[in-house]
Structures are given as structure tokens and as C-alpha cells.
Amino acid sequence: MDLFLQLFITGIMLGSxxxxxxxxxxxxxxxxxxxxxxxxxxxxxxxxxxxxxYQSLVKTxxxxxxxxxxxxxxxxxxxxxxxxxxxxxxxxxxxxxILAVIxxxxxxSFFFKGMVFIIWDxxxxxxxxxxxxxxxxxVGGVAIGQxxxxxxxxxxxxxxxxVCFFKYTRWGLSMQACADDExxxxxxxxxxxxxxxxxWAIAFMAAGVGGTLLGNINGLNYSVSLLGLLVLPVVVFGxxxxxxxxxxxxxxxxxxxxxxxxxxxxYFPGGIKEIAPFIFMVVFLLFKPYGLWGWERIERV
Amino acid sequence: MSYLPCGTxxxxxxxxxxxWRTSFIQGKMIFMLVVLAILPYVVDSQWxxxxxxxxxxxxxxxxxQLLIGYCGQITLGHAAFVAVGGYTCAxxxxxxxxxxxxxxxxxxxxxxxxxxxLLAGAWSVLFGLPSARVKGxxxxxxxxxxxxxxxxxxxxxxVAQIGGRGQAFAIPPDMIxxxxxxxxxxxxxxxxxxxxxxxxxxAMGNMVRSKLGRAWIAIxxxxxxxxxxxxxxVVYKLIAFWVAGFFAGVAGAFYLSAxxxxxxxxxxxxxxxxxxxxxxxxxxxxxxxxxxxxxFVVIVFKLLEIAVMSASSALMAIxxxxxxxxxxxxxxxxxxxxLAIILFLIYEPNGLSxxxxxxxxxxxxxxxxxxxx
Numbered sequence: 001m002d003l004f005l006q007l008f009i010t011g012i013m014l015g016s017x018x019x020x021x022x023x024x025x026x027x028x029x030x031x032x033x034x035x036x037x038x039x040x041x042x043x044x045x046x047x048x049x050x051x052x053x054y055q056s057l058v059k060t061x062x063x064x065x066x067x068x069x070x071x072x073x074x075x076x077x078x079x080x081x082x083x084x085x086x087x088x089x090x091x092x093x094x095x096x097x098i099l100a101v102i103x104x105x106x107x108x109s110f111f112f113k114g115m116v117f118i119i120w121d122x123x124x125x126x127x128x129x130x131x132x133x134x135x136x137x138x139v140g141g142v143a144i145g146q147x148x149x150x151x152x153x154x155x156x157x158x159x160x161x162x163v164c165f166f167k168y169t170r171w172g173l174s175m176q177a178c179a180d181d182e183x184x185x186x187x188x189x190x191x192x193x194x195x196x197x198x199x200w201a202i203a204f205m206a207a208g209v210g211g212t213l214l215g216n217i218n219g220l221n222y223s224v225s226l227l228g229l230l231v232l233p234v235v236v237f238g239x240x241x242x243x244x245x246x247x248x249x250x251x252x253x254x255x256x257x258x259x260x261x262x263x264x265x266x267y268f269p270g271g272i273k274e275i276a277p278f279i280f281m282v283v284f285l286l287f288k289p290y291g292l293w294g295w296e297r298i299e300r301v
Numbered sequence: 302m303s304y305l306p307c308g309t310x311x312x313x314x315x316x317x318x319x320x321w322r323t324s325f326i327q328g329k330m331i332f333m334l335v336v337l338a339i340l341p342y343v344v345d346s347q348w349x350x351x352x353x354x355x356x357x358x359x360x361x362x363x364x365x366q367l368l369i370g371y372c373g374q375i376t377l378g379h380a381a382f383v384a385v386g387g388y389t390c391a392x393x394x395x396x397x398x399x400x401x402x403x404x405x406x407x408x409x410x411x412x413x414x415x416x417x418x419l420l421a422g423a424w425s426v427l428f429g430l431p432s433a434r435v436k437g438x439x440x441x442x443x444x445x446x447x448x449x450x451x452x453x454x455x456x457x458x459x460v461a462q463i464g465g466r467g468q469a470f471a472i473p474p475d476m477i478x479x480x481x482x483x484x485x486x487x488x489x490x491x492x493x494x495x496x497x498x499x500x501x502x503x504a505m506g507n508m509v510r511s512k513l514g515r516a517w518i519a520i521x522x523x524x525x526x527x528x529x530x531x532x533x534x535v536v537y538k539l540i541a542f543w544v545a546g547f548f549a550g551v552a553g554a555f556y557l558s559a560x561x562x563x564x565x566x567x568x569x570x571x572x573x574x575x576x577x578x579x580x581x582x583x584x585x586x587x588x589x590x591x592x593x594x595x596x597f598v599v600i601v602f603k604l605l606e607i608a609v610m611s612a613s614s615a616l617m618a619i620x621x622x623x624x625x626x627x628x629x630x631x632x633x634x635x636x637x638x639x640l641a642i643i644l645f646l647i648y649e650p651n652g653l654s655x656x657x658x659x660x661x662x663x664x665x666x667x668x669x670x671x672x673x674x
Binding site: 089092100103111240274275278279289 | 375428435437438441442443449453578633640641642643
């Protein structure tokens, strides 16, 4: 039972990070219809940028301040990179066929990955000195690492901020309008270009914080981008254009991954933990192709 | 007439569908065969290995071209099927107790090539089954899942452990033998690859211009319309997956003769994306485009390698601190490949084969062009 509780709680906390990254993915898809396969690399970039800022800041100021400033810096750099990416590469692809747009994001993922490894190398790097203390917090016989708790808090906080932004601000309103009906939004004076740029900037920022948190848990290396790819099972499960779907899907996939790692590893040694979400996704697609809350597309010839 | 006067005019369908339609095209093809035949005597072994790598990429990309370019089923997991082919071939060569006459007569390797193709085709159909229900992005997800399930899980964790050899399987060199010919030198690998590519391209070309190909193209252009016209789309989609898997399996089995061993790192997700990139660069829906794309990508990688190596050794001579460039070559390669895909999609969305077609038309009508370009 203890093992179950342990896996359950860490699963939810890990899942909250997936949910954060998936939120960025869903916003891009809702607003501009781009299916982004470069999300893994966006998390990688965010993680490395934050690590770099943190390590240069921590020499001169206390630990927590340095980390918070590094996260703010990551958000700002993510914003700039998101705007640039959209402007340089994606804006030219408006109206192109789906395969072309997807392959542009694949090209972006190669490009970003190559650049990250040229700049920061492939060795695993960790946040040193440790941001969160290593002693776990024991709640009712279940030990939870502090890094998980703080990741959960940070991911939830950021998610609430993004959802509030999307729901209550003027810019968020124009994003909602564009997602609902682009033609109508354009005719009412919403700038679609601005909305696309905003969506990419938010995705970069969400992925950056997600990468930072994942990097704090396991250290930063190539596998962070594979964890970022887990966003795809998440959005397939929740439905491609549903924000609540992304959050529920993220937590479900986090739980699934942890349970698979905890219970199935004895029967299928090796990489079952990483692969389980993908197997689940294939089976799920066979029965409910549009996810839990995705819009079903009705086709006409 | 030995050439087409102006534009293309044929008087019967049989003429229009001929492989070699005019004696000029015949001459061109014979010239190409001669060039392919004398290539090993002209270039050194470094560029010969480039040539057979191009052929390997053509074989592997053939299935991707079929699925994406002709049947409209986007696949991002083709390396999984190539891996199934490569591993089937290696395991059969190592584990099956071949009768002595088959080993001596050089029959073992051809038999394993066919088996590799059949098994990879079956594996491909298994992951093509969801295509009956989903398409577009969701199908991309299932083919990606094929990659993640096959290579890191099934092959690395289970298949590669059979026999306790570790992950890489080495093949005894005299097993790779077709009839009396032992394939052991670069020249022989090259000729073998040329023959294999010739057979596969011929098969593909014939399929595309038959009933099968017309059904695939109808599904690609609009699957609902195809269904109303009486095309059984599920069956034809699965046939497309099977044939694509078969080509991938043959490619995997062929590459064994060049490497003499298999290991999961030759079938990473990068290669699935590379092959899709190749057909995008060459031109979607064109067999010619596949050849152009494969040649372009492999030759550019080679030139990039030469450039980075010489640049870094020149820099090393000036300042030993700059030797890092050599170790990061692979990332330069990846980043520039990504950039190349993006630039091609933005500025040359029809691929290289469209440019070739334009060039051909220009000379066809020269000097009285009516395109105005």
C-alpha cells in the first residue's frame, strides 16, 4: 500500500509538469492549428537556459533568489525565442498542407537539438548547488522528495496563471476568439499573427519551466527531450484542443508512467517506463480517436 | 521520331505507359546504366561507400514515399520496420541450422532477405491497422509509437538479448553470399545495392501505374471520395503498409551486407525522420524525387563532414583549443539537416524533382519556350 501511495503521489506531481508542457502544446494547436513535434526540444532549451542562468547567478546571490531570477530569465528568453521562431519559420507556413507544417516542426527539433548540444554538450548536468534540499518530506509514512512538491506547486501556479491569462485578459480573449473561429475573429479585428506569436511564446515559456523542473529532478541531458515528447500521448488522451484535457491527460500519463515503472518493471525489464505511455496511446487511439474532450471532425467531400 | 516534337503526344495508352517512351530516353537510361557500371573504377572507396549509402536510403525511403507520397498515410516510424528487417536477417543467418548445401550454394542470404521483407511487412501491417480508423495527426502518433515500441523496447530489450551476444550482432563474413559471390568488398556491395535498387524501383513503378497504384492515389487525394467510387480503402491502405514494410525489410537486410553487424543505434528515430526529410527534399509523390533526395542528403552530409574535418584540423594547427569542432560534428550535421528541411519546405515546397522537371521542359522546348520563364 505504501508503494502504491508513493507512486500515486509522485505520479501526480510528475504529471503536473507534463500537464504544464501539454498546455503550451494545446494552445499552439488551438490558436494556429500547428501540430508541434518540437515540444521535447523546447523543454530541453528551457532547462539548459535556466541551468546556465542559475549557475552564473548563484555565485553572487543566495540560492533561492538566484533560482527565482533564473526562472524569470528563462521565461523572458522563452518569450523572445518563441516570438522569433514563429516569425522566422512558422509564419511562412500558414495555409500549407499538414505534413509540411509538421515537418517544419520536426526540422526545428533537429535544429534546436543540434544547437543545444553544440552549446552545452551532451553530458548530464545537474543544478549545483542543489536548489531543493535532498531530505524527503514524510507524510503519513510516504516519503516525497521536496523537489517533487515544489515542482508540483510551481507547475500548478504557472498553469493557473496561464489559464487566467487565457480566460480573463484582453489578449487571452483574442486567442480564444481565434481558436473558436479564425475567420470571424479576423473580421472583428483580431490580429491572427499576433495570436500565433503569443501562442508560441507561451508554449516556449511553459516548456522552459517544465524543462527546468524535470532537470531539477533527474539532471539535464537528452532524456529530458524524450520526456517532453510524452506530451504527445498526453494531448492524444485529453483531446487535441482541450485545455482541461491537457491537465487531466498530463496527470494521467504521469500516474501511468509511475505505475508502469513500479509494478511492471519486474515483468518487462528495461524501458517499460518510457514506452508505456506510447503503448497506452496506440490502444486508446483505436477506441477513442478524438481523446476525452477533443472536437470530432466531421468531414465532407 | 527520335524525340518528342513539342510537349508530349501519344496515340495510345500503351505508348503513354511505356517505360522508355522515346529513343532519346532509351539512350539516357543506357547512359545511366553505363555510368552506374563503371562508377567503382572511377571513384575511390570513400565515395563508393557514399554511393551504396545513397542506395540504402533509396531502398528505405521507398516505403516512406509509397505511404506518404502515393497513399497519403503519414509515417514517422519507418526505421522500426527497417530494424525488423535487419534483425530478422541477422538472427536467421546466425540461429537457423542451415543445411550445408545452402551455405555453400549461397542461398541462405537471399532466403533471409525475403523472410526479412515478409516479417517487416507483417509488423508494418500491425501498426497500420489503426489507419482504418484514424488519419492525419493520429496516424502519425501510431507510427511514432511503432518506432518507440519496436526499437528501444522489443529489439533492444528482448530480441537483442537472444543468444547472449549483447546488443550488437556480428555476422560471419562468409555467410553473406549470393550464389557463388561472397559480398565482402565495397565494389561488390555497391553492385549488389544497384541491382537491388533497380529491382525495387521497377516493382514500385509498376505497382504505381497499375490498379493498385491508382487506388492508392485515389485514397491520397480524397479517401472518402475514393470509398464512394468503390475502392476498399482499408484493404488498400493495409496493402500499402505491407508493401512499404516489405521494402523496409529488404533495405534492412541489405544494409547488413555493408555493416556486417546490426545494433539498435542504426535504427533510431532520427532515421525515420531523415527518410521523411529525404522525400520532402526530393519531392513527394515521385520515385525520381526519392532518388534525388537521397543523393542530395547523403552527398551534402559527406561534404559537410569533409568541411568540418578540414576546418577543425586547420584550426587545431593554429589553436589546439578548437579541436572541439570535430567532436561536435554530429550535431552540426543534425542542426544543418533540420535547417535544410525547413528551408526546402519554405522556399522549394515541390522538391528537387520539380526543378528537374522544369529543366527538362526547358530543354524540350528550347528555344521556343512558352512558359515565359
